[in-house]
Amino acid sequence: MPTVKQLQEQARKLKMTNYSKLRKNELSLAILLHETARKFKLKDYSKLDQGELIRAIQVAEGNQPCFGRIYDCRQEDCAWLTPCQGR
Numbered sequence: 001m002p003t004v005k006q007l008q009e010q011a012r013k014l015k016m017t018n019y020s021k022l023r024k025n026e027l028s029l030a031i032l033l034h035e036t037a038r039k040f041k042l043k044d045y046s047k048l049d050q051g052e053l054i055r056a057i058q059v060a061e062g063n064q065p066c067f068g069r070i071y072d073c074r075q076e077d078c079a080w081l082t083p084c085q086g087r
Contacts, residue, residue: 007031017046029083033057054080 007027011019014034019027033053037045040060045053055065058080066073067084075081
């Protein structure tokens, strides 16, 4: 498990903004989102809030853009279940 300092260095290399204000778990998720958005070549992903970005990634993955829109979701194989449902 990387340290906060290592995550901050990774965020700096990815040219992320405002990463120094994030807690460890938030920073880890932000880096994952940033890297995934780059992998799918999403445009203007840095301008999207977290929910919009995850929904854009869901579409790129070929899934329904449901992040944060379904109460008590039971789709256990979803990569975004934990941040979406707070589990």
